[in-house]
Amino acid sequence: MPFAAEEMRLDLLQCPCPDVGAGARQCVAEVRVRPHALHRLGLHPDQPTARVTGPPPPAWWHAEAERFAARRRG
Numbered sequence: 001m002p003f004a005a006e007e008m009r010l011d012l013l014q015c016p017c018p019d020v021g022a023g024a025r026q027c028v029a030e031v032r033v034r035p036h037a038l039h040r041l042g043l044h045p046d047q048p049t050a051r052v053t054g055p056p057p058p059a060w061w062h063a064e065a066e067r068f069a070a071r072r073r074g
Helices: 035-040 059-073
Strands: 008-016 025-033
Touching: 025 035
Parallel strands: none
Antiparallel strands: 008 025
């Protein structure tokens, strides 16, 4: 693991799920990592590589990636 235990925090939450119906619950996992730990790995938002630098790939690229993933799964 690239992070020490004191550099990260994991919260597990259970909250109402309004999309399903009355009484339904959903679970949410929230992971927080201290900024200095992200910076060490080159993932801090102040670094230029953390920003979008150009247009997104064309739609066919995404479709082909989905087809490739489906072939790998089954």
